[in-house]
Every structure is written in C-alpha cells, then in structure tokens.
Amino acid sequence: MNQPQPHARNATEPDAATPDTQPAREARRAPGGFPVVGIIGGGQLARMCAAPAAELALTLSVFAESDDAAAALVVPHAPVGDYRDAEQVREWARGCDVVTFDHEHVPADVLAALEADGVALHPRPSALRFAQDKLAMRQRLSDLDVPCPAWAPVSTSDELSAFGEQHGWPLVLKTPTGGYDGKGVMLVRTPDDADAWFAQADGAPLLAEEAVAFEREIAVMIARSPSGQVAVWPVVETVQVDGICTEVLAPAPDLSDDAAERITSAAITIARELDVTGVMAVELFDVGGGEFVVNELAMRPHNSGHWSMDGSVTGQFEQHLRAVLDLPLGDTRARAPWTVMGNVLGGEYEELYPTYKHLMARDPGLKIHLYGKGVRPGRKIGHVNVFGDDLVGLRARARHACDYLQGTVTE
Amino acid sequence: MNQPQPHARNATEPDAATPDTQPAREARRAPGGFPVVGIIGGGQLARMCAAPAAELALTLSVFAESDDAAAALVVPHAPVGDYRDAEQVREWARGCDVVTFDHEHVPADVLAALEADGVALHPRPSALRFAQDKLAMRQRLSDLDVPCPAWAPVSTSDELSAFGEQHGWPLVLKTPTGGYDGKGVMLVRTPDDADAWFAQADGAPLLAEEAVAFEREIAVMIARSPSGQVAVWPVVETVQVDGICTEVLAPAPDLSDDAAERITSAAITIARELDVTGVMAVELFDVGGGEFVVNELAMRPHNSGHWSMDGSVTGQFEQHLRAVLDLPLGDTRARAPWTVMGNVLGGEYEELYPTYKHLMARDPGLKIHLYGKGVRPGRKIGHVNVFGDDLVGLRARARHACDYLQGTVTE
Numbered sequence: 085m086n087q088p089q090p091h092a093r094n095a096t097e098p099d100a101a102t103p104d105t106q107p108a109r110e111a112r113r114a115p116g117g118f119p120v121v122g123i124i125g126g127g128q129l130a131r132m133c134a135a136p137a138a139e140l141a142l143t144l145s146v147f148a149e150s151d152d153a154a155a156a157l158v159v160p161h162a163p164v165g166d167y168r169d170a171e172q173v174r175e176w177a178r179g180c181d182v183v184t185f186d187h188e189h190v191p192a193d194v195l196a197a198l199e200a201d202g203v204a205l206h207p208r209p210s211a212l213r214f215a216q217d218k219l220a221m222r223q224r225l226s227d228l229d230v231p232c233p234a235w236a237p238v239s240t241s242d243e244l245s246a247f248g249e250q251h252g253w254p255l256v257l258k259t260p261t262g263g264y265d266g267k268g269v270m271l272v273r274t275p276d277d278a279d280a281w282f283a284q285a286d287g288a289p290l291l292a293e294e295a296v297a298f299e300r301e302i303a304v305m306i307a308r309s310p311s312g313q314v315a316v317w318p319v320v321e322t323v324q325v326d327g328i329c330t331e332v333l334a335p336a337p338d339l340s341d342d343a344a345e346r347i348t349s350a351a352i353t354i355a356r357e358l359d360v361t362g363v364m365a366v367e368l369f370d371v372g373g374g375e376f377v378v379n380e381l382a383m384r385p386h387n388s389g390h391w392s393m394d395g396s397v398t399g400q401f402e403q404h405l406r407a408v409l410d411l412p413l414g415d416t417r418a419r420a421p422w423t424v425m426g427n428v429l430g431g432e433y434e435e436l437y438p439t440y441k442h443l444m445a446r447d448p449g450l451k452i453h454l455y456g457k458g459v460r461p462g463r464k465i466g467h468v469n470v471f472g473d474d475l476v477g478l479r480a481r482a483r484h485a486c487d488y489l490q491g492t493v494t495e
Numbered sequence: 496m497n498q499p500q501p502h503a504r505n506a507t508e509p510d511a512a513t514p515d516t517q518p519a520r521e522a523r524r525a526p527g528g529f530p531v532v533g534i535i536g537g538g539q540l541a542r543m544c545a546a547p548a549a550e551l552a553l554t555l556s557v558f559a560e561s562d563d564a565a566a567a568l569v570v571p572h573a574p575v576g577d578y579r580d581a582e583q584v585r586e587w588a589r590g591c592d593v594v595t596f597d598h599e600h601v602p603a604d605v606l607a608a609l610e611a612d613g614v615a616l617h618p619r620p621s622a623l624r625f626a627q628d629k630l631a632m633r634q635r636l637s638d639l640d641v642p643c644p645a646w647a648p649v650s651t652s653d654e655l656s657a658f659g660e661q662h663g664w665p666l667v668l669k670t671p672t673g674g675y676d677g678k679g680v681m682l683v684r685t686p687d688d689a690d691a692w693f694a695q696a697d698g699a700p701l702l703a704e705e706a707v708a709f710e711r712e713i714a715v716m717i718a719r720s721p722s723g724q725v726a727v728w729p730v731v732e733t734v735q736v737d738g739i740c741t742e743v744l745a746p747a748p749d750l751s752d753d754a755a756e757r758i759t760s761a762a763i764t765i766a767r768e769l770d771v772t773g774v775m776a777v778e779l780f781d782v783g784g785g786e787f788v789v790n791e792l793a794m795r796p797h798n799s800g801h802w803s804m805d806g807s808v809t810g811q812f813e814q815h816l817r818a819v820l821d822l823p824l825g826d827t828r829a830r831a832p833w834t835v836m837g838n839v840l841g842g843e844y845e846e847l848y849p850t851y852k853h854l855m856a857r858d859p860g861l862k863i864h865l866y867g868k869g870v871r872p873g874r875k876i877g878h879v880n881v882f883g884d885d886l887v888g889l890r891a892r893a894r895h896a897c898d899y900l901q902g903t904v905t906e
Contacts, residue, residue: 114568114867117848135546138569141847141865141877157525158549160571315859397860412856419830436552437528445823448726449808454552456525466552 110179111145111161120145121405122177124167125186126153128455128464129385129401132393134158136402142409146186147176155186157456170197177203184362184408185384188215189262206310206361206408207383214358215383218291219260228357230350231377233296233369237289241282244292245275251294257281258291269327271295296377298369302336303388304347307363307403307413308355315403315413316351317396319344322367322388328462331482332425334391334418336370337475343374354381363404365389387427387464392416394451394469395423420471426482428466430459431490443485450485521590522556522572531556532816533588535578536597537564539866539875540796540812543804545569547813553820557597558587566597568867581608588614595773595819596795599626600673617721617772617819618794625769626794629702630671639768641761642788644707644780648700652693655703656686662705668692669702680738682706707788709780713747714799715758718774718814718824719766726814726824727762728807730755733778733799739873742893743836745802745829747781748886754785765792774815776800798838798875803827805862805880806834831882837893839877841870842901854896861896876900 111120118141123130126148134155137144146155146162156162165172167190174197177183182204195209207215214221222235234251238244248255257278259268272278272292281290301324305317318335335344351366365386367379389400398406398414406413433439436459440452447470454466468485470478487493522531529552534541537559545566548555557566557573567573576583578601585608588594593615606620618626625632633646645662649655659666668689670679683689683703692701712735716728732747733740746755762777776797778790800811809817809825817824844850847870851863858881865877879896881889898904 112563112568114865115845115869116865117846119848131549134549134569138542138545138867139862139864140851141867143568152523156571157523157554158545158571160567160569160573162571397862406855411852413859414855415859417860434526435528437530440551441822444817444825448824448826449828451550451808453550454525454527456549456552458526 111143113143114141116141118142119181119409120179121408122147122180122183123155123186124173124183124190125149126155126159126162127186128154128457130155130186131158131455132385132401132453133405136399136405140402140405142405145176145180147173154455154457168194170194174198174201174203177201182206182408184404185212188212188382188384192216207364208359208361211358211360212383215364215381217260218258218380219289221381222291222293224358225354225378228353230354231375233377233379234294236292238292239282239285239287239289241275241278244272244278244282244290247292248272248275254295256293256295258293259285260289260291267327296369296371296379298377299372300336300370301367301379302339302347302370302376303332303365303367303386304351305363305365305386305389305392305400306348306351306355306360307400307407307416308360309407309413310361310410312356313413314352314355315398315416316348317389317392317400317416318418319347320388320391328427328429328464329387330427330429330486331479332388332391333475333479334395334423334425339370340374343370343376346374347376350376350378354378362407363389363400387467390453390467391423391425391469393453395419395425395471421473422475422478423469423471424475424478424482426468426486427464428454428468428486428489430457430461430463430465431492432461433489433491434459436465436489439489439491443488447481447485450481452485522554524554525552527552529553530592530820531590532819533558533591533594534566534597535584535594535601536560537566537570537573538597539565539868541566541597542569542866543796543801543812543864544816547810547816551813551816553816556587556591558584565866565868579605581605585609585612585614588612593617593819595815596623599623599793599795603627618775619770619772622769622771623794626775626792628671629669629791630700632792633702633704635769636765636789639764641765642786644788644790645705647703649703650693650696650698650700652686652689655683655689655693655701658703659683659686665706667704667706669704670696671700671702678738707780707782707790709788710783711747711781712778712790713750713758713781713787714743714776714778714797715762716774716776716797716800716803716811717759717762717766717771718811718818718827719771720818720824721772721821723767724824725763725766726809726827727759728800728803728811728827729829730758731799731802739838739840739875740798741838741840741897742890743799743802744886744890745806745834745836750781751785754781754787757785758787761787761789765789773818774800774811798878801864801878802834802836802880804864806830806836806882832884833886833889834880834882835886835889835893837879837897838875839865839879839897839900841868841872841874841876842903843872844900844902845870847876847900850900850902854899858892858896861892863896 120143131154148156148162254273321333321336323331365382368376393399451469531554542565559567559573665684729746732744734742776793779787804810862880
C-alpha cells in the first residue's frame with residue numbers, strides 16, 4: 085500500500101491480478117472529457133445523484149446491491165455486486181474516475197484495496213473512518229475542542245457503571261460501527277440493560293455518552309473539495325420521532341446568528357481537520373443558551389440536506405458530485421425564506437401512485453421525491469419539500485403529505 | 496381504426512401480428528403501481544424528463560435513434576429503433592402505459608397504427624397534426640380568431656406573386672412540415688427566390704406569410720391534461736439570432752398585464768380547441784401596442800420553457816409527465832423575479848469539462864444543463880439558467896457562460 089499503482093482508467097484488457105469472470109462493462113460517457121463517478125451502494129442517495137449528474141453531463145456508475153435497488157432503476161450503468169468483496173469492487177472501480185459512497189458500510193479492507201490501486205476515493209478512508217467509527221470520531225472531535233457530550237469507551241459493565249455514576253443515568257450506549265436511524269443506539273437506565281450488548285461485543289469497547297438534555301436537534305451540511313474549498317448550507321432543525329428524522333426546517337427557526345456562525349465554524353473545522361471530501365452532515369443537539377454539542381457525523385449526502393434539492397441554489401447531490409470531482413462548489417444560499425422537508429415513511433398502502441394523485445391535486449406546490457422502493461411500514465420511501473414564507477403553513481402541508489402517503493390520514 | 500383493440504400492457508408473449516425478431520424487453524417499474532411513460536425520440540427533451548420521472552417514481556422508456564442519443568445516456572430503458580417503422584414502434588409501445596414525443600416528426604401512419612392499437616398517445620394525433628402541419632395550424636387558428644400573420648397556401652410562383660402583391664415584399668415562405676430552428680423557413684424577396692422550393696414541393700402547397708414587423712419575439716408555455724386541466728407559465732421573451740433561440744427572459748420585460756392576460760387566454764383557447772395534451776409552446780411576435788400574432792406552435796417541452804427547470808415551482812418536464820399521465824398539474828409560478836436562460840451552442844472546443852470548471856468558479860449560482868451531445872459548431876448542446884433580482888446582471892452572466900462554453904470569449 086505504500087507504493088500505489090497507477091489506476092488504470094478505461095482499461096479494456098483484463099487485469100492479470102483480477103479473474104476475468106466479470107468483464108467490466110464500461111459506463112458510456114458523454115463526449116467532451118466528462119468523468120465517470122462511481123458510487124458504491126444503490127440506495128436513494130445514489131439515486132438522487134442521477135439528476136444533477138445528467139445536468140452536468142457526468143456519467144454515474146453505481147455498484148448496486150440488486151438490480152431493483154433505488155438507484156439501479158434510474159441509472160443505466162448499475163452492475164450488481166457485493167461491496168464486501170474487494171475483488172468485485174476493484175474490478176468495477178477500474179471504469180470510474182472517482183469513487184464515492186451511498187452508505188458508510190464499506191469494509192476497511194475493501195477501501196484499502198481500492199486506495200492501493202490508486203482509485204480516487206472521496207471521502208478518503210482516512211476521513212471516512214471518523215464517520216464509520218464513533219469512538220474514533222469522539223476522540224478526534226474532543227482533540228479539536230469541538231463540543232461533544234461527555235463520553236467514554238466502555239468494555240465492561242463495571243466501566244459502564246462508573247461512567248453512569250459520574251455522568252448520570254440514564255445514559256446512551258452506542259455500537260461504535262454500523263448504526264443508523266436509531267439502530268445501534270440504546271438508552272441505558274441500569275447497567276444490566278447493556279448485558280446483551282457487551283456479550284455480543286465480545287470485549288470490544290462500546291461508546292457510552294451522557295444523555296444530553298437538549299432542547300431540539302439541529303444539523304448543518306457542509307461540502308469540501310480535495311482542493312480545500314468549503315461551502316456550508318444554512319443550519320437546519322431536524323425533528324426526530326423514535327430515532328428517525330421526520331421533518332427538517334430550513335433554516336432552523338429562532339437560531340441566533342451567533343450560534344449559527346459558531347455551528348458553521350465547527351463544521352468547517354471538522355471538515356478541514358478530518359480532511360473530509362464530498363458533503364458531510366454534522367448532527368447536533370441544541371442544549372439551549374446558544375450552546376450545542378455534536379451528536380453524529382455522516383460523510384455523504386444526508387437526510388438533513390434533502391431540503392436543499394428544492395430549497396437551495398445548489399442541492400446537496402449536485403454539490404457532492406462537484407466536491408468529489410474537485411469542481412468549484414455551488415452557491416448554498418436558500419431560495420425561499422423557509423423550506424420544510426418531510427420524510428415519507430411506508431405505511432399500509434402499497435399502491436402509492438393512486439395516492440399521490442390526490443396530494444398533487446390538493447397541493448400543486450408540493451415537491452414529491454420518491455425512491456422507487458417497495459413500501460414496508462416505517463421504511464423511508466421518499467420525502468416531500470415545500471417552500472415559501474409561512475413556516476406554520478409549510479409544516480402543515482409537509483406533515484399532511486407524509487401522513488397521507490403513509491395512510492395515517494385519509495383526506 | 497374505428498374499433499381500437501385493448502392495449503396489451505405488460506405483454507410478455509409475442510404478439511401474433513408482430514414478428515418476434517425484437518423481443519420487447521420491459522422497462523423495470525418502481526413498485527407501487529407507477530406507470531411507464533414512453534417517449535419517441537432520444538434527444539435532450541426526453542433526457543430532461545429523466546430527473547422528474549425519477550422523483551415521481553415514474554419509469555421512462557425511450558425509443559431512441561441511437562444508443563448514444565442524449566436520453567439514452569441517462570435512461571436505463573432506451574431501445575434503439577426507427578420511429579418511421581410502425582412495427583418497431585408498435586412493439587416497443589406495448590411496454591408503455593402512455594406514449595409521448597421528443598420531436599414532432601413521427602409519421603402519420605405510425606401514429607395511426609399506435610392509435611389503432613389503443614396506445615394512449617399524448618398529444619393525440621388529432622392535435623399533433625396542428626404542430627406538424629403549419630398550413631393546418633394557420634387554418635385552425637384563423638378559424639378560432641387567434642391573431643396570425645396574413646397567410647395563404649401557395650403552390651405556384653404566380654400564387655406567391657399574388658400574395659406578395661397583396662401583403663408586400665419580402666414575405667416569408669415555409670414548408671408546412673418538417674421545419675425547426677429556422678430550417679424550412681425562407682425570406683422571399685422576389686418570386687424567383689422560391690423556384691427551387693416549388694420544384695421540390697412538386698405541386699404540394701407551401702405556406703406564405705407576411706413578414707411581420709415585430710418588436711420582439713415572445714412565447715408562452717401551457718400544459719393541458721386529458722381531463723382538461725390547464726396551467727400556464729408566465730409569458731417570456733425569446734431572443735433569436737439567425738433563427739435560433741439564444742436567450743429567454745422570464746417573465747417578458749415590460750409586458751403589460753393586459754397583454755400577458757390576452758396571450759395567456761389565447762394559449763388556453765388553442766390548447767382547449769385543439770385538444771392538446773401535454774405541454775405546448777406558443778411562439779408569438781409582439782407587434783407593439785399590446786398586440787401580438789402567433790408564429791409557431793410546438794406540442795412538447797420547448798426551448799422557451801427551459802427557464803422553468805430552475806425558475807418555476809414546476810418545471811416543464813415534470814409538468815409534461817404529469818399532463819400526459821392525467822395527473823394534477825403543478826404550480827407554474829416563477830420562483831424569482833427574473834430567470835434568464837441562455838442556450839449553449841457548440842463552438843470550437845470539444846472538451847467542455849475543463850471549460851465548465853472555470854464557469855463554476857466564476858459563477859457559483861449558474862445552473863448548467865448539458866445534453867451529453869458532441870460539440871458541433873452551432874449545435875444546441877446545453878443551456879444555462881440564472882435567477883435573481885437584477886435582469887441586466889443576469890443577462891450578462893448567462894451571456895458570458897454561453898460565450899465561454901462556445902469559445903467566443905476566453906475569460
């Protein structure tokens with residue numbers, strides 16, 4: 085890995101090191117010198133890159149989980165493979181000029197193999213690590229004096245008890261890797277609550293954090309290019325129910341300019357010091373009095389940035405493509421005084437097409453974004469955006485649209 | 496044709512009437528009852544339907560000229576065929592729930608065959624005829640008392656001379672079918688100018704029109720659904736150079752509310768009376784004093800509506816999809832006081848990727864839309880949109896971006 089080999093772009097001959105069982109069909113490029121952006125993972129984040137990629141004449145190549153993955157339905161070049169299989173991923177990456185991610189679950193050995201091949205990965209594994217491993221993230225942010233909840237690695241029930249004695253009960257216990265949407269996070273009221281997790285961790289440390297008494301959750305999205313250019317969107321409020329984001333208000337209401345500036349500044353520090361490339365979400369707790377602590381980092385387009393697709397001059401998916409290609413970044417200003425995003429969760433209705441007709445008739449200004457996914461109760465299957473001057477009215481419109489698509493209201 | 500047969504959707508068995516040489520691979524649908532929209536023609540208009548189709552979980556199937564057509568680069572299901580071959584088109588259309596058009600050149604016999612099969616065509620051939628045949632259009636609009644230039648069918652040099660004596664020289668001569676972007680249109684100064692055209696027309700009438708002394712060109716886009724719902728965008732000014740639209744200003748500056756209302760009303764009359772379904776562009780001459788005459792109709796998304804992709808709550812491509820599916824139409828209001836669209840024409844530079852980097856750095860608010868086409872001098876290869884409060888500044892930004900991409904300015 086210390087002597088990276090040149091990355092063979094546009095290779096048509098089989099690589100001696102790679103079995104020729106999966107001939108790499110190349111994605112078809114637009115003429116004019118435009119690159120191929122590879123995305124590992126075919127979920128909705130990859131899917132939503134398709135529109136800005138087409139506008140900019142960029143070609144996407146999606147390494148998909150299945151041929152009915154959200155992105156595979158709308159991207160012509162979406163070979164199916166296993167992102168845990170380094171050889172499959174390496175073979176595919178030979179046809180890409182840059183590789184980025186739909187999710188943060190690509191194993192370290194696969195990332196290392198790609199890096200050794202000289203593939204341009206963004207974010208780089210050295211940065212991505214801090215989004216994949218919450219213990220590493222907490223250590224690094226603390227070193228940078230970015231406000232965090234009190235935290236400690238805990239490997240035993242005794243260590244957990246000691247942390248609880250110091251910082252109070254209940255506390256929050258997290259698996260350092262693999263969690264999302266409330267999974268891998270537990271509110272621990274007594275040390276016994278964590279017995280099963282410690283048994284499963286088998287000696288590996290878990291992350292204990294104080295249960296922060298926050299007033300609300302907020303988030304900020306930032307883009308950073310390999311050249312070091314950064315662009316930050318307005319700070320937003322994220323409303324969570326049962327650990328899942330249901331609503332985003334952009335900008336965050338009643339946030340002082342001073343607090344917004346300090347949050348933006350923290351995001352820039354994190355992006356720069358962790359050498360983030362691409363877009364990153366910084367999720368925070370607003371603890372009142374203009375103070376905040378960082379909750380999570382995500383180094384990819386993020387739910388808290390979906391509002392930007394209709395609400396900002398440059399949406400997060402366009403910006404992510406620009407950032408990973410080291411193109412100059414776009415204007416992140418809001419286009420309307422308020423934009424409200426509502427997440428559409430699966431409900432009882434499987435037939436969404438007849439359902440959304442009614443929404444279109446009721447609200448001609450509603451921007452519907454569906455992911456092409458089958459309905460399962462609670463699954464994120466899309467989102468809606470509305471924008472305008474009246475925050476209360478916008479929230480009611482977004483809420484109604486989501487409830488109607490979920491089937492929890494019927495008119 | 497009087498007894499349409501049921502349209503076999505999702506047919507997997509070969510049709511007895513259709514040779515099984517081209518098995519119809521079905522476009523992959525998103526789950527949830529979402530339809531497949533077929534588009535005949537794989538140009539930039541089909542390409543720009545891909546983004547809103549994905550948002551609405553609609554599946555596109557593009558009947559493309561070639562596998563590197565603009566739309567074929569971004570749409571997974573884009574079989575290649577000849578739109579003049581009724582059997583090929585019929586076979587493809589079996590996999591579509593509705594069929595619409597990227598261009599207006601599909602022959603009448605192909606349209607008739609599809610209609611006889613029960614395919615839902617939008618616009619319907621009975622309406623499309625008035626966009627395909629300028630003589631039929633002039634007759635119909637005149638019957639509707641919609642203001643038109645003086646016009647007449649002329650089949651001989653003598654008839655042309657008589658028209659010229661009555662309405663003045665020079666006059667405009669048009670081929671009734673097949674023209675676009677200034678092709679099929681000639682300014683005739685003396686009857687002799689038209690000799691070659693009459694010879695080629697071989698007795699078929701051409702369309703003579705008075706050369707209107709206009710102050711500027713304007714256009715209005717309207718959407719109409721099969722149910723009869725209409726939605727009209729603001730009237731725009733279109734700037735033409737050598738018969739090619741180079742710039743669109745939305746809304747048209749200095750247009751009185753009264754004139755805008757009468758133009759909008761004329762567009763609604765035309766759409767309703769011609770039973771247009773989908774979006775239609777009405778191009779007009781502003782002859783001063785609040786008066787106007789209709790120049791051309793286009794029954795599809797149109798260059799004069801590209802501003803709406805970034806400048807309106809609902810862009811013309813989303814609206815076209817909603818209209819042809821008889822979904823409720825979206826809000827057509829402008830999102831900014833002014834939006835300026837500039838057409839990017841091919842110049843000397845073939846490598847656009849290094850070029851547009853500079854534009855992104857210079858103007859972070861520029862919205863670039865490229866069509867994935869190879870550069871040829873004068874070819875429309877993309878457009879840019881900018882929006883804001885300052886019309887003069889916006890025009891300068893759009894102009895610079897287009898000139899820079901064309902290579903006529905270098906900084």
